[in-house]
Amino acid sequence: MPSLYGLLNKAIRVGRLTMTDAKGAVHVFGGKEPGPEAAIRFTRKTAEWKILLNPELNAAEAYMDGELVMDSGSIHDLIKVFYANKRHFDLSPSQIFWRGISRKIRRFHQHNVLSRSRANAKAHYDIGEDLYRLFLDRDMQYSCAYFPEGTATIEDAQTLKKRHLAAKLVLKPGQKVLDIGCGWGGLALYLAHLADVEVLGITLSERQLAVARRRAEVLGVSDRVRFELIDYREVTGKFDRVISVGMLEHVGVQYLAPYFLTVRDRLSHDGVALIHSMSSKAPPGVTGPFIRKYIFPGGYAPSLSETVEALEPTGLWLLDCEIWRCHYGYTLQLWRNRFLDNREAAVKLMGERFCRMWELYLSVAECVFLQGSSNVFQLQIGRERDAVPITRDYIGAEEARLAGLEPEFLERVVASAAQALDE
Structure with a gap:
Protein backbone atom coordinates (compact mmCIF):
# COMPACT_ATOMS: atom_id res chain seq x y z
CA MET A 1 0.00 0.00 0.00
CA PRO A 2 1.38 3.45 -0.88
CA SER A 3 1.95 5.72 2.10
CA LEU A 4 2.84 9.33 2.80
CA TYR A 5 6.13 8.09 4.24
CA GLY A 6 6.94 6.32 0.98
CA LEU A 7 6.12 9.45 -1.02
CA LEU A 8 8.29 11.67 1.16
CA ASN A 9 11.14 9.18 1.17
CA LYS A 10 11.20 9.08 -2.64
CA ALA A 11 10.60 12.77 -3.25
CA ILE A 12 12.81 14.55 -0.72
CA ARG A 13 16.40 14.36 -1.92
CA VAL A 14 17.52 17.94 -1.34
CA GLY A 15 17.43 19.29 2.21
CA ARG A 16 15.71 17.55 5.10
CA LEU A 17 12.19 17.15 6.48
CA THR A 18 11.60 15.90 10.01
CA MET A 19 8.04 14.69 10.51
CA THR A 20 6.37 13.71 13.78
CA ASP A 21 3.24 11.68 13.07
CA ALA A 22 0.01 11.84 15.06
CA LYS A 23 1.21 9.00 17.34
CA GLY A 24 4.42 10.81 18.23
CA ALA A 25 6.82 8.77 16.08
CA VAL A 26 9.58 10.79 14.39
CA HIS A 27 10.53 10.24 10.74
CA VAL A 28 13.37 11.95 8.88
CA PHE A 29 13.41 12.31 5.10
CA GLY A 30 16.17 13.54 2.81
CA GLY A 31 19.57 14.65 3.95
CA LYS A 32 21.41 13.26 0.92
CA GLU A 33 22.04 16.75 -0.52
CA PRO A 34 22.30 20.01 1.42
CA GLY A 35 19.28 22.31 1.21
CA PRO A 36 16.40 23.81 3.17
CA GLU A 37 15.17 22.09 6.32
CA ALA A 38 11.87 22.02 8.19
CA ALA A 39 10.21 20.05 10.96
CA ILE A 40 6.46 19.39 11.02
CA ARG A 41 4.02 17.57 13.27
CA PHE A 42 0.60 16.10 12.52
CA THR A 43 -2.12 16.57 15.12
CA ARG A 44 -4.57 14.22 13.37
CA LYS A 45 -3.91 10.89 11.68
CA THR A 46 -6.48 11.61 8.95
CA ALA A 47 -4.34 14.49 7.65
CA GLU A 48 -1.61 12.05 6.63
CA TRP A 49 -3.70 9.98 4.23
CA LYS A 50 -5.51 13.06 2.93
CA ILE A 51 -2.18 14.57 1.91
CA LEU A 52 -1.19 11.34 0.19
CA LEU A 53 -4.38 11.49 -1.90
CA ASN A 54 -3.94 15.12 -2.97
CA PRO A 55 -0.65 16.54 -1.61
CA GLU A 56 -0.82 20.10 -2.88
CA LEU A 57 -4.36 20.95 -1.79
CA ASN A 58 -4.72 18.80 1.31
CA ALA A 59 -1.36 19.77 2.82
CA ALA A 60 -2.40 23.42 2.52
CA GLU A 61 -5.76 22.74 4.16
CA ALA A 62 -4.11 20.70 6.92
CA TYR A 63 -1.90 23.67 7.77
CA MET A 64 -4.83 26.09 7.62
CA ASP A 65 -6.87 23.85 9.96
CA GLY A 66 -4.06 23.22 12.45
CA GLU A 67 -3.75 19.52 11.55
CA LEU A 68 -0.20 20.16 10.32
CA VAL A 69 1.91 22.42 12.52
CA MET A 70 5.52 23.56 12.38
CA ASP A 71 7.78 22.08 15.06
CA SER A 72 10.71 24.21 13.92
CA GLY A 73 11.10 26.80 11.23
CA SER A 74 8.20 28.46 9.45
CA ILE A 75 5.72 27.41 6.81
CA HIS A 76 8.02 29.16 4.35
CA ASP A 77 10.80 26.70 5.27
CA LEU A 78 8.45 23.82 4.49
CA ILE A 79 7.48 25.35 1.15
CA LYS A 80 11.17 25.77 0.29
CA VAL A 81 11.75 22.07 0.99
CA PHE A 82 8.85 21.23 -1.31
CA TYR A 83 10.10 23.43 -4.17
CA ALA A 84 13.66 22.16 -3.82
CA ASN A 85 12.23 18.71 -4.56
CA LYS A 86 9.18 19.64 -6.64
CA ARG A 87 10.11 17.68 -9.75
CA HIS A 88 10.15 14.50 -7.66
CA PHE A 89 6.80 15.29 -6.03
CA ASP A 90 5.37 15.93 -9.51
CA LEU A 91 6.15 12.31 -10.42
CA SER A 92 4.00 10.90 -7.61
CA PRO A 93 0.91 8.98 -8.81
CA SER A 94 -1.52 11.28 -7.01
CA GLN A 95 0.03 14.42 -8.45
CA ILE A 96 0.01 12.95 -11.96
CA PHE A 97 -3.64 11.96 -11.51
CA TRP A 98 -4.83 15.36 -10.28
CA ARG A 99 -2.78 17.25 -12.84
CA GLY A 100 -4.33 15.14 -15.59
CA ILE A 101 -7.83 15.80 -14.28
CA SER A 102 -7.12 19.52 -14.00
CA ARG A 103 -5.91 19.68 -17.60
CA LYS A 104 -9.09 18.04 -18.82
CA ILE A 105 -11.38 20.45 -16.98
CA ARG A 106 -9.27 23.61 -16.95
CA ARG A 107 -11.66 25.33 -19.35
CA PHE A 108 -14.44 24.75 -16.84
CA HIS A 109 -12.34 26.25 -14.05
CA GLN A 110 -11.60 29.24 -16.30
CA HIS A 111 -15.11 29.69 -17.69
CA ASN A 112 -14.97 33.40 -16.97
CA VAL A 113 -18.20 34.75 -18.39
Whole structure:
Protein backbone atom coordinates (compact mmCIF):
# COMPACT_ATOMS: atom_id res chain seq x y z
CA MET A 1 0.00 0.00 0.00
CA PRO A 2 1.38 3.45 -0.88
CA SER A 3 1.95 5.72 2.10
CA LEU A 4 2.84 9.33 2.80
CA TYR A 5 6.13 8.09 4.24
CA GLY A 6 6.94 6.32 0.98
CA LEU A 7 6.12 9.45 -1.02
CA LEU A 8 8.29 11.67 1.16
CA ASN A 9 11.14 9.18 1.17
CA LYS A 10 11.20 9.08 -2.64
CA ALA A 11 10.60 12.77 -3.25
CA ILE A 12 12.81 14.55 -0.72
CA ARG A 13 16.40 14.36 -1.92
CA VAL A 14 17.52 17.94 -1.34
CA GLY A 15 17.43 19.29 2.21
CA ARG A 16 15.71 17.55 5.10
CA LEU A 17 12.19 17.15 6.48
CA THR A 18 11.60 15.90 10.01
CA MET A 19 8.04 14.69 10.51
CA THR A 20 6.37 13.71 13.78
CA ASP A 21 3.24 11.68 13.07
CA ALA A 22 0.01 11.84 15.06
CA LYS A 23 1.21 9.00 17.34
CA GLY A 24 4.42 10.81 18.23
CA ALA A 25 6.82 8.77 16.08
CA VAL A 26 9.58 10.79 14.39
CA HIS A 27 10.53 10.24 10.74
CA VAL A 28 13.37 11.95 8.88
CA PHE A 29 13.41 12.31 5.10
CA GLY A 30 16.17 13.54 2.81
CA GLY A 31 19.57 14.65 3.95
CA LYS A 32 21.41 13.26 0.92
CA GLU A 33 22.04 16.75 -0.52
CA PRO A 34 22.30 20.01 1.42
CA GLY A 35 19.28 22.31 1.21
CA PRO A 36 16.40 23.81 3.17
CA GLU A 37 15.17 22.09 6.32
CA ALA A 38 11.87 22.02 8.19
CA ALA A 39 10.21 20.05 10.96
CA ILE A 40 6.46 19.39 11.02
CA ARG A 41 4.02 17.57 13.27
CA PHE A 42 0.60 16.10 12.52
CA THR A 43 -2.12 16.57 15.12
CA ARG A 44 -4.57 14.22 13.37
CA LYS A 45 -3.91 10.89 11.68
CA THR A 46 -6.48 11.61 8.95
CA ALA A 47 -4.34 14.49 7.65
CA GLU A 48 -1.61 12.05 6.63
CA TRP A 49 -3.70 9.98 4.23
CA LYS A 50 -5.51 13.06 2.93
CA ILE A 51 -2.18 14.57 1.91
CA LEU A 52 -1.19 11.34 0.19
CA LEU A 53 -4.38 11.49 -1.90
CA ASN A 54 -3.94 15.12 -2.97
CA PRO A 55 -0.65 16.54 -1.61
CA GLU A 56 -0.82 20.10 -2.88
CA LEU A 57 -4.36 20.95 -1.79
CA ASN A 58 -4.72 18.80 1.31
CA ALA A 59 -1.36 19.77 2.82
CA ALA A 60 -2.40 23.42 2.52
CA GLU A 61 -5.76 22.74 4.16
CA ALA A 62 -4.11 20.70 6.92
CA TYR A 63 -1.90 23.67 7.77
CA MET A 64 -4.83 26.09 7.62
CA ASP A 65 -6.87 23.85 9.96
CA GLY A 66 -4.06 23.22 12.45
CA GLU A 67 -3.75 19.52 11.55
CA LEU A 68 -0.20 20.16 10.32
CA VAL A 69 1.91 22.42 12.52
CA MET A 70 5.52 23.56 12.38
CA ASP A 71 7.78 22.08 15.06
CA SER A 72 10.71 24.21 13.92
CA GLY A 73 11.10 26.80 11.23
CA SER A 74 8.20 28.46 9.45
CA ILE A 75 5.72 27.41 6.81
CA HIS A 76 8.02 29.16 4.35
CA ASP A 77 10.80 26.70 5.27
CA LEU A 78 8.45 23.82 4.49
CA ILE A 79 7.48 25.35 1.15
CA LYS A 80 11.17 25.77 0.29
CA VAL A 81 11.75 22.07 0.99
CA PHE A 82 8.85 21.23 -1.31
CA TYR A 83 10.10 23.43 -4.17
CA ALA A 84 13.66 22.16 -3.82
CA ASN A 85 12.23 18.71 -4.56
CA LYS A 86 9.18 19.64 -6.64
CA ARG A 87 10.11 17.68 -9.75
CA HIS A 88 10.15 14.50 -7.66
CA PHE A 89 6.80 15.29 -6.03
CA ASP A 90 5.37 15.93 -9.51
CA LEU A 91 6.15 12.31 -10.42
CA SER A 92 4.00 10.90 -7.61
CA PRO A 93 0.91 8.98 -8.81
CA SER A 94 -1.52 11.28 -7.01
CA GLN A 95 0.03 14.42 -8.45
CA ILE A 96 0.01 12.95 -11.96
CA PHE A 97 -3.64 11.96 -11.51
CA TRP A 98 -4.83 15.36 -10.28
CA ARG A 99 -2.78 17.25 -12.84
CA GLY A 100 -4.33 15.14 -15.59
CA ILE A 101 -7.83 15.80 -14.28
CA SER A 102 -7.12 19.52 -14.00
CA ARG A 103 -5.91 19.68 -17.60
CA LYS A 104 -9.09 18.04 -18.82
CA ILE A 105 -11.38 20.45 -16.98
CA ARG A 106 -9.27 23.61 -16.95
CA ARG A 107 -11.66 25.33 -19.35
CA PHE A 108 -14.44 24.75 -16.84
CA HIS A 109 -12.34 26.25 -14.05
CA GLN A 110 -11.60 29.24 -16.30
CA HIS A 111 -15.11 29.69 -17.69
CA ASN A 112 -14.97 33.40 -16.97
CA VAL A 113 -18.20 34.75 -18.39
CA LEU A 114 -19.19 38.22 -17.20
CA SER A 115 -21.10 37.11 -14.11
CA ARG A 116 -18.41 34.69 -13.03
CA SER A 117 -15.63 37.24 -13.60
CA ARG A 118 -17.41 39.67 -11.30
CA ALA A 119 -17.79 37.00 -8.60
CA ASN A 120 -14.13 36.02 -8.93
CA ALA A 121 -12.99 39.63 -8.55
CA LYS A 122 -15.19 40.11 -5.51
CA ALA A 123 -13.80 36.97 -3.88
CA HIS A 124 -10.24 38.29 -3.90
CA TYR A 125 -10.21 42.06 -4.23
CA ASP A 126 -13.22 42.99 -2.09
CA ILE A 127 -12.07 41.33 1.14
CA GLY A 128 -10.97 44.69 2.56
CA GLU A 129 -8.30 47.28 1.92
CA ASP A 130 -7.09 47.11 5.52
CA LEU A 131 -5.57 43.71 4.79
CA TYR A 132 -3.77 44.88 1.67
CA ARG A 133 -2.43 47.96 3.44
CA LEU A 134 -0.54 45.65 5.79
CA PHE A 135 1.86 44.50 3.08
CA LEU A 136 1.55 46.60 -0.09
CA ASP A 137 3.35 49.86 -0.79
CA ARG A 138 1.68 53.20 -0.06
CA ASP A 139 0.35 53.45 -3.62
CA MET A 140 -1.39 50.06 -3.26
CA GLN A 141 0.33 48.48 -6.24
CA TYR A 142 -0.75 44.84 -6.22
CA SER A 143 1.45 43.59 -9.06
CA CYS A 144 5.09 42.82 -9.78
CA ALA A 145 7.52 45.59 -8.85
CA TYR A 146 10.71 46.31 -10.82
CA PHE A 147 14.22 45.75 -9.44
CA PRO A 148 16.66 46.70 -12.23
CA GLU A 149 19.57 46.74 -9.78
CA GLY A 150 18.37 43.76 -7.74
CA THR A 151 17.67 45.67 -4.54
CA ALA A 152 15.21 48.43 -3.68
CA THR A 153 12.49 49.19 -1.19
CA ILE A 154 9.00 48.12 -2.22
CA GLU A 155 8.06 51.80 -2.54
CA ASP A 156 10.93 52.57 -4.91
CA ALA A 157 10.55 49.34 -6.88
CA GLN A 158 6.87 50.04 -7.55
CA THR A 159 7.72 53.55 -8.74
CA LEU A 160 10.36 52.07 -11.05
CA LYS A 161 7.71 49.68 -12.39
CA LYS A 162 5.27 52.50 -13.18
CA ARG A 163 8.04 54.54 -14.77
CA HIS A 164 9.12 51.61 -16.96
CA LEU A 165 5.57 50.98 -18.11
CA ALA A 166 5.01 54.65 -18.87
CA ALA A 167 8.24 54.81 -20.86
CA LYS A 168 7.04 51.97 -23.07
CA LEU A 169 3.72 53.71 -23.68
CA VAL A 170 5.45 56.83 -25.08
CA LEU A 171 2.64 59.10 -23.94
CA LYS A 172 1.78 62.28 -25.82
CA PRO A 173 -0.45 65.17 -24.72
CA GLY A 174 -4.10 64.76 -25.62
CA GLN A 175 -4.03 60.98 -25.86
CA LYS A 176 -6.70 58.70 -24.43
CA VAL A 177 -5.56 55.78 -22.30
CA LEU A 178 -7.48 52.66 -21.23
CA ASP A 179 -6.28 50.91 -18.07
CA ILE A 180 -7.78 47.41 -17.96
CA GLY A 181 -7.80 46.18 -14.38
CA CYS A 182 -6.89 49.48 -12.75
CA GLY A 183 -6.76 48.28 -9.14
CA TRP A 184 -6.82 51.13 -6.64
CA GLY A 185 -5.99 53.62 -9.38
CA GLY A 186 -2.31 54.30 -8.74
CA LEU A 187 -1.00 53.61 -12.23
CA ALA A 188 -3.79 55.56 -13.97
CA LEU A 189 -3.15 58.58 -11.75
CA TYR A 190 0.59 58.32 -12.31
CA LEU A 191 0.12 58.31 -16.09
CA ALA A 192 -2.28 61.24 -15.97
CA HIS A 193 0.23 63.34 -14.03
CA LEU A 194 3.06 62.54 -16.41
CA ALA A 195 1.33 63.95 -19.46
CA ASP A 196 -1.84 65.78 -20.42
CA VAL A 197 -3.74 62.56 -21.15
CA GLU A 198 -7.21 61.24 -20.36
CA VAL A 199 -7.39 57.88 -18.61
CA LEU A 200 -10.27 55.44 -18.21
CA GLY A 201 -9.57 52.84 -15.56
CA ILE A 202 -11.85 49.82 -15.34
CA THR A 203 -12.23 47.24 -12.58
CA LEU A 204 -14.71 44.64 -11.37
CA SER A 205 -14.02 45.39 -7.70
CA GLU A 206 -16.47 47.77 -6.07
CA ARG A 207 -14.07 48.57 -3.26
CA GLN A 208 -11.19 49.34 -5.61
CA LEU A 209 -13.51 51.52 -7.65
CA ALA A 210 -14.54 53.60 -4.64
CA VAL A 211 -10.94 54.20 -3.57
CA ALA A 212 -9.74 55.01 -7.10
CA ARG A 213 -12.54 57.52 -7.66
CA ARG A 214 -11.90 59.21 -4.34
CA ARG A 215 -8.19 59.47 -5.15
CA ALA A 216 -9.01 61.24 -8.42
CA GLU A 217 -11.22 63.67 -6.49
CA VAL A 218 -8.52 64.34 -3.91
CA LEU A 219 -6.02 65.10 -6.66
CA GLY A 220 -8.47 67.24 -8.62
CA VAL A 221 -8.23 65.19 -11.83
CA SER A 222 -11.70 63.62 -11.99
CA ASP A 223 -12.33 65.54 -15.21
CA ARG A 224 -9.71 63.53 -17.07
CA VAL A 225 -9.22 60.38 -14.99
CA ARG A 226 -12.37 58.30 -14.76
CA PHE A 227 -12.91 54.91 -13.16
CA GLU A 228 -15.75 52.58 -14.07
CA LEU A 229 -17.09 49.25 -12.76
CA ILE A 230 -17.18 47.42 -16.07
CA ASP A 231 -15.60 44.41 -17.74
CA TYR A 232 -13.09 44.82 -20.56
CA ARG A 233 -15.68 43.29 -22.91
CA GLU A 234 -18.09 46.14 -22.17
CA VAL A 235 -15.77 49.04 -23.08
CA THR A 236 -16.53 51.02 -26.23
CA GLY A 237 -14.65 53.68 -28.14
CA LYS A 238 -11.08 54.10 -29.32
CA PHE A 239 -7.93 54.68 -27.27
CA ASP A 240 -4.42 55.74 -28.21
CA ARG A 241 -2.94 53.58 -25.49
CA VAL A 242 -4.15 50.47 -23.68
CA ILE A 243 -2.40 49.13 -20.62
CA SER A 244 -3.21 46.04 -18.61
CA VAL A 245 -1.13 45.03 -15.59
CA GLY A 246 -1.93 41.79 -13.79
CA MET A 247 -5.29 41.40 -15.50
CA LEU A 248 -4.56 38.78 -18.20
CA GLU A 249 -4.32 36.17 -15.43
CA HIS A 250 -8.07 36.61 -14.84
CA VAL A 251 -9.14 36.19 -18.47
CA GLY A 252 -9.11 32.40 -18.86
CA VAL A 253 -7.41 30.36 -21.55
CA GLN A 254 -10.46 30.10 -23.82
CA TYR A 255 -10.93 33.88 -23.67
CA LEU A 256 -7.38 34.87 -24.65
CA ALA A 257 -8.24 35.25 -28.33
CA PRO A 258 -11.39 37.35 -27.68
CA TYR A 259 -9.38 39.43 -25.20
CA PHE A 260 -6.77 40.38 -27.79
CA LEU A 261 -9.46 41.05 -30.38
CA THR A 262 -11.04 43.44 -27.88
CA VAL A 263 -7.68 45.17 -27.33
CA ARG A 264 -7.28 45.49 -31.11
CA ASP A 265 -10.73 46.94 -31.54
CA ARG A 266 -10.17 49.50 -28.78
CA LEU A 267 -6.86 50.73 -30.25
CA SER A 268 -6.66 53.71 -32.59
CA HIS A 269 -4.92 53.18 -35.94
CA ASP A 270 -1.51 54.06 -34.50
CA GLY A 271 -2.25 52.89 -30.95
CA VAL A 272 0.00 50.94 -28.63
CA ALA A 273 -0.97 48.41 -25.94
CA LEU A 274 1.17 47.05 -23.14
CA ILE A 275 0.13 43.77 -21.54
CA HIS A 276 1.90 42.74 -18.33
CA SER A 277 1.15 39.27 -16.98
CA MET A 278 2.46 36.44 -14.87
CA SER A 279 3.53 33.46 -16.96
CA SER A 280 5.98 30.55 -16.98
CA LYS A 281 8.91 29.19 -18.93
CA ALA A 282 7.02 25.89 -19.04
CA PRO A 283 4.44 24.79 -21.64
CA PRO A 284 0.74 25.51 -21.06
CA GLY A 285 -0.38 24.11 -17.73
CA VAL A 286 -2.97 24.49 -14.99
CA THR A 287 -3.50 26.58 -11.88
CA GLY A 288 -2.60 24.76 -8.68
CA PRO A 289 -5.61 23.55 -6.66
CA PHE A 290 -4.82 25.61 -3.54
CA ILE A 291 -4.47 28.89 -5.48
CA ARG A 292 -7.53 28.10 -7.59
CA LYS A 293 -9.76 27.25 -4.63
CA TYR A 294 -8.71 29.81 -2.05
CA ILE A 295 -6.86 32.70 -3.71
CA PHE A 296 -7.69 33.32 -7.38
CA PRO A 297 -10.83 31.45 -8.48
CA GLY A 298 -10.93 31.37 -12.25
CA GLY A 299 -7.32 32.53 -12.44
CA TYR A 300 -4.63 31.21 -14.77
CA ALA A 301 -1.23 32.63 -15.73
CA PRO A 302 -1.01 31.83 -19.45
CA SER A 303 2.17 30.56 -21.04
CA LEU A 304 3.88 32.78 -23.55
CA SER A 305 3.19 30.28 -26.33
CA GLU A 306 -0.58 30.20 -25.87
CA THR A 307 -0.66 33.97 -25.39
CA VAL A 308 1.15 34.64 -28.65
CA GLU A 309 -0.98 32.03 -30.39
CA ALA A 310 -4.07 34.01 -29.35
CA LEU A 311 -2.46 37.29 -30.44
CA GLU A 312 -1.31 36.25 -33.90
CA PRO A 313 -4.73 36.01 -35.66
CA THR A 314 -5.62 39.58 -34.63
CA GLY A 315 -3.27 41.16 -37.15
CA LEU A 316 -1.59 43.20 -34.41
CA TRP A 317 2.17 43.63 -34.36
CA LEU A 318 4.13 42.25 -31.42
CA LEU A 319 6.44 45.24 -31.06
CA ASP A 320 8.41 44.05 -28.06
CA CYS A 321 8.48 41.17 -25.57
CA GLU A 322 10.29 41.55 -22.26
CA ILE A 323 10.67 38.75 -19.72
CA TRP A 324 11.00 39.57 -16.03
CA ARG A 325 12.44 36.52 -14.28
CA CYS A 326 13.11 37.24 -10.58
CA HIS A 327 11.31 40.55 -10.12
CA TYR A 328 8.06 39.08 -8.83
CA GLY A 329 9.97 36.80 -6.46
CA TYR A 330 11.66 39.85 -4.93
CA THR A 331 8.29 41.62 -4.75
CA LEU A 332 6.63 38.70 -2.98
CA GLN A 333 9.54 38.35 -0.58
CA LEU A 334 9.00 41.93 0.54
CA TRP A 335 5.23 41.48 0.70
CA ARG A 336 5.58 38.30 2.78
CA ASN A 337 8.00 39.91 5.23
CA ARG A 338 5.74 42.95 5.63
CA PHE A 339 2.73 40.70 6.17
CA LEU A 340 4.57 38.75 8.86
CA ASP A 341 5.62 41.99 10.55
CA ASN A 342 1.92 42.89 10.73
CA ARG A 343 0.55 39.41 11.33
CA GLU A 344 -1.02 40.24 14.67
CA ALA A 345 -3.06 43.01 13.04
CA ALA A 346 -3.99 40.65 10.20
CA VAL A 347 -5.31 38.06 12.67
CA LYS A 348 -7.51 40.70 14.31
CA LEU A 349 -8.87 41.63 10.89
CA MET A 350 -9.30 38.23 9.26
CA GLY A 351 -8.79 35.48 11.82
CA GLU A 352 -6.05 32.89 12.31
CA ARG A 353 -7.15 30.43 9.61
CA PHE A 354 -7.23 33.16 6.97
CA CYS A 355 -3.77 34.36 7.97
CA ARG A 356 -2.35 30.86 7.66
CA MET A 357 -3.90 30.68 4.20
CA TRP A 358 -2.42 34.06 3.25
CA GLU A 359 1.03 33.07 4.52
CA LEU A 360 0.84 29.98 2.34
CA TYR A 361 -0.22 32.04 -0.66
CA LEU A 362 2.63 34.55 -0.34
CA SER A 363 5.16 31.84 0.40
CA VAL A 364 4.12 29.56 -2.45
CA ALA A 365 4.05 32.48 -4.87
CA GLU A 366 7.51 33.65 -3.81
CA CYS A 367 9.00 30.18 -4.27
CA VAL A 368 7.29 29.71 -7.63
CA PHE A 369 9.13 32.78 -8.92
CA LEU A 370 12.49 32.23 -7.20
CA GLN A 371 12.70 28.41 -7.30
CA GLY A 372 10.04 27.35 -9.75
CA SER A 373 9.32 28.09 -13.41
CA SER A 374 7.20 31.24 -13.16
CA ASN A 375 8.09 34.61 -14.65
CA VAL A 376 6.41 37.77 -15.94
CA PHE A 377 6.14 38.95 -19.53
CA GLN A 378 5.38 42.36 -20.97
CA LEU A 379 4.01 42.35 -24.49
CA GLN A 380 4.03 45.65 -26.35
CA ILE A 381 1.64 45.45 -29.29
CA GLY A 382 0.24 47.84 -31.88
CA ARG A 383 -1.60 48.16 -35.15
CA GLU A 384 1.41 49.60 -37.00
CA ARG A 385 4.93 48.16 -37.13
CA ASP A 386 6.48 51.58 -36.44
CA ALA A 387 4.09 52.65 -33.67
CA VAL A 388 7.14 52.93 -31.38
CA PRO A 389 10.83 53.43 -32.24
CA ILE A 390 12.39 50.38 -33.88
CA THR A 391 15.11 49.94 -31.25
CA ARG A 392 14.75 49.75 -27.46
CA ASP A 393 17.11 52.68 -26.75
CA TYR A 394 14.18 55.03 -26.28
CA ILE A 395 12.96 53.19 -23.17
CA GLY A 396 15.95 54.09 -21.01
CA ALA A 397 16.01 57.65 -22.31
CA GLU A 398 12.28 58.04 -21.61
CA GLU A 399 12.68 56.60 -18.11
CA ALA A 400 15.33 59.21 -17.34
CA ARG A 401 13.05 61.97 -18.60
CA LEU A 402 10.10 60.71 -16.56
CA ALA A 403 12.24 60.45 -13.42
CA GLY A 404 12.88 64.17 -13.74
CA LEU A 405 9.13 64.88 -13.77
CA GLU A 406 8.20 62.73 -10.77
CA PRO A 407 9.27 65.11 -7.95
CA GLU A 408 6.49 67.49 -8.97
CA PHE A 409 3.66 65.03 -8.36
CA LEU A 410 4.69 61.58 -7.13
CA GLU A 411 4.33 62.17 -3.38
CA ARG A 412 0.86 63.71 -3.82
CA VAL A 413 -0.32 60.80 -5.98
CA VAL A 414 1.00 58.20 -3.54
CA ALA A 415 -0.37 60.05 -0.49
CA SER A 416 -3.83 60.20 -2.07
CA ALA A 417 -4.22 56.47 -1.44
CA ALA A 418 -3.96 56.86 2.33
CA GLN A 419 -6.33 59.81 2.30
CA ALA A 420 -8.94 57.92 0.30
CA LEU A 421 -8.59 54.80 2.41
CA ASP A 422 -8.78 56.64 5.72
CA GLU A 423 -12.06 58.41 4.89
